[in-house]
Amino acid sequence: MLAMRPISRVELGAFPTPLERGSDLGEILGIDDLWIKRDDLTGYSWGGNKVRTIEFILGDAIAQESDCLVVCGGPTSNFAALMAAACARHGIAVYQVCYGEVSHREPIALAFSLAAGATVMFTGSANRASMDDAAKQCVNDLRVKGRRPYLVPRGGATVVGALGYAHAAGEFRRQLADVGLRDVTVVIPVGSGGTIAGLVSGFTHDFENENDAGAFNIEVVGVCVSRPPEELSPVINAMATACGGGRGALRSVHCKWRLVDGRGAGFGVCDRHEDMFIDEITRRSRLLVDTTYNGKAMIWLGDSLSRPAGSVVYWHTGGFLAVADRAANRITQPPVKSRDGMI
Numbered sequence: 001m002l003a004m005r006p007i008s009r010v011e012l013g014a015f016p017t018p019l020e021r022g023s024d025l026g027e028i029l030g031i032d033d034l035w036i037k038r039d040d041l042t043g044y045s046w047g048g049n050k051v052r053t054i055e056f057i058l059g060d061a062i063a064q065e066s067d068c069l070v071v072c073g074g075p076t077s078n079f080a081a082l083m084a085a086a087c088a089r090h091g092i093a094v095y096q097v098c099y100g101e102v103s104h105r106e107p108i109a110l111a112f113s114l115a116a117g118a119t120v121m122f123t124g125s126a127n128r129a130s131m132d133d134a135a136k137q138c139v140n141d142l143r144v145k146g147r148r149p150y151l152v153p154r155g156g157a158t159v160v161g162a163l164g165y166a167h168a169a170g171e172f173r174r175q176l177a178d179v180g181l182r183d184v185t186v187v188i189p190v191g192s193g194g195t196i197a198g199l200v201s202g203f204t205h206d207f208e209n210e211n212d213a214g215a216f217n218i219e220v221v222g223v224c225v226s227r228p229p230e231e232l233s234p235v236i237n238a239m240a241t242a243c244g245g246g247r248g249a250l251r252s253v254h255c256k257w258r259l260v261d262g263r264g265a266g267f268g269v270c271d272r273h274e275d276m277f278i279d280e281i282t283r284r285s286r287l288l289v290d291t292t293y294n295g296k297a298m299i300w301l302g303d304s305l306s307r308p309a310g311s312v313v314y315w316h317t318g319g320f321l322a323v324a325d326r327a328a329n330r331i332t333q334p335p336v337k338s339r340d341g342m343i
């Protein structure tokens with residue numbers, strides 16, 4: 001296995017994020033011993049899982065003296081918007097390549113990218129894969145102009161980006177030890193696969209010189225929300241292996257992982273049943289739940305046929321911009337004002 005070169009990290013987030021009991025969510029989903037890893041609260045801007053990913057991608061881009069990033073990210077991409085915010089702080093330009101066409105009502109994520117100064121271009125095709133070739137073309141064009149671009153694929157799903165979650169795995173093991181959990185199933189939403197690849201790598205390879213947190217049995221279940229599990233599985237496997245390249249095996253953890261299909265009505269689309277279930281979770285759990293990632297993963301977890309036994313940790317990945325979009329899209333009528341001006 002090839003050893004991975006050393007990668008710099010830009011500190012953005014506030015870690016560790018809490019690991020807390022999720023009795024309210026557990027009650028709704030029918031799970032007695034449910035915990036929540038709060039990566040919705042990663043502490044940089046509006047948070048979410050991609051803060052960990054961006055710390056390493058941005059660190060690598062700066063170390064390579066890149067002067068701009070070409071980022072593949074659709075109009076609702078949390079990742080691209082956060083990347084634009086983080087790059088603005090470091091004076092690095094962002095070119096965001098989006099699938100689809102310009103629309104008069106942009107999602108909040110795209111508005112944030114633009115506000116952070118990103119140059120946004122559309123491929124004109126509804127196919128998400130159209131971003132891949134368009135981004136390569138953009139990189140070539142920038143090089144011809146003498147720029148030093150760094151290419152970032154969809155979701156930041158690279159071996160470098162996966163390092164964020166490889167390190168989160170160590171943080172998590174220490175928290176499990178603190179609360180006395182040794183045998184857990186971790187459930188996490190999967191889009192591009194970079195997050196779960198890093199996590200699996202961090203449970204399989206020794207990133208911290210075998211800290212003394214003790215022995216664990218960890219099963220990671222990735223709920224695929226955009227692509228079929230059989231398509232993503234080899235990609236994740238290869239990324240997890242390359243991410244741990246050159247490191248020894250982590251003997252204290254016995255880790256298994258699998259992907260399940262949680263697409264339901266489709267990527268970013270909810271049917272009435274899914275929509276109502278997400279509303280109920282939001283009302284009763286005190287959590288903000290987006291419909292694209294966490295809503296779908298929670299729906300999978302709440303299905304009695306798939307529910308894992310024993311202690312379960314739900315790994316919340318954020319998605320707050322989509323929560324705000326959903327709320328805004330539901331306002332069909334302006335609030336009514338009374339005569340004294342109160343709403």
Ligand SMILES: Cc1ncc(COP(=O)(O)O)c(C=O)c1O
Pocket residue numbers: 048049050078079155157189190191192193194195196290293294317318319320
């Ligand atoms: C809120 C949220 N959760 C989960 C994911 C999935 O992460 P990954 O693409 O690394 O699988 C994303 C991806 O953008 C996301 O924005």
